[in-house]
Amino acid sequence: xxxxxxxxxxxxxxxxxxxxxxxxxxxxxxxxxxxxxxxxxxxxxxxxxxxxxxxxxxxxxxxxxxxxxxxxxxxxxxxxxxxxxxxxxxxxxxxxxxxxxxxxxxxxxxxx
Amino acid sequence: xxxxxxxxxxxxxxxxxxxxxxxxxxxxxxxxxxxxxxxxxxxxxxxxxxxxxxxxxxxxxxxxxxxxxxxxxxxxxxxxxxxxxxxxxxxxxxxxxxxxxxxxxxxxxxxxxx
Numbered sequence: 001x002x003x004x005x006x007x008x009x010x011x012x013x014x015x016x017x018x019x020x021x022x023x024x025x026x027x028x029x030x031x032x033x034x035x036x037x038x039x040x041x042x043x044x045x046x047x048x049x050x051x052x053x054x055x056x057x058x059x060x061x062x063x064x065x066x067x068x069x070x071x072x073x074x075x076x077x078x079x080x081x082x083x084x085x086x087x088x089x090x091x092x093x094x095x096x097x098x099x100x101x102x103x104x105x106x107x108x109x110x111x112x
Numbered sequence: 113x114x115x116x117x118x119x120x121x122x123x124x125x126x127x128x129x130x131x132x133x134x135x136x137x138x139x140x141x142x143x144x145x146x147x148x149x150x151x152x153x154x155x156x157x158x159x160x161x162x163x164x165x166x167x168x169x170x171x172x173x174x175x176x177x178x179x180x181x182x183x184x185x186x187x188x189x190x191x192x193x194x195x196x197x198x199x200x201x202x203x204x205x206x207x208x209x210x211x212x213x214x215x216x217x218x219x220x221x222x223x224x225x226x
Contacts, residue, residue: 030211042116042202042217043155050212088154092211099168100215102154 003027004091004103012109013079021074021087021106029091032065032072033100037086046074079110115139116218118203124224127193133221135186135203141216143167143209144186146178147202149220155202161186162209193225 004025013019023032031050035043047056049065049072056063060083062075072089089103116137125131135144143162147155160168161180175197177189186203200220206213 031214033214035217040200040220040222042118042200042220045214045216048214090154090215092213099157099160105152105154 004089004101006087006089006103006106008106009104010107010109012111015080015110015112016078017110019076019079019108021076021108023072023074023089023091023103025070025091025101027091027093028069029093029101030069032069032089032091034063034072034074035088035090037088039086043088076108079108081110081112084108084110116203116205116216118201118218118221120221121219122222122224124226125190125193126226127195129193130189130191132190133188133201133203133223135188135218136184137205137216138184139205139207139216140183141205141207142183143206143213144180145204145206145215146186146188147204147217149200149202151199159188160209167209190223193223195225198223198225 034046090100146158179187
């Protein structure tokens, strides 16, 4: 079973702080997606990365896919209360159907 | 447009009821998925359809019966559920069933089984 470990599990920070969330595995993924989920809602796609070493920016969010395509990170600059939510990474198995393995999740709380 | 819609948003049912969850997408995606998510846990895959044919069944109990009547619609028929089946049920779709294809999720149906 492929596992994706996210760290930290919980993060409570104040508005304006920076943070990084990590998503690690011993397995190689053909692609990795990051989602943010609000309570009782479906996950909303933030980004998909497919190339080892790839860096993508989405406003204050920076996503990186590891060179070996086994890990990824999400960095948020100057966090805002609207960033609060559950962040999930999800990797697709290499060479097979698009069956996602979800990470364990990072719950972020940003306060004023 | 990357929208996946699900109805109903909330559903309460007794253990003897029969109900159905519906999912729709108009992105031309040929792969559709059902996930189950318990509180504070990541989504767990239940079923995958590719070109309207069942491709993956993750050993889901027969009280859950999926159906894909056409390329835009996905149903999940529920019968004789147990209280432990209460969860958020998520539908997703992707362009094809490939490892590099992004999955887009619907808002989910919150199911409560009494």
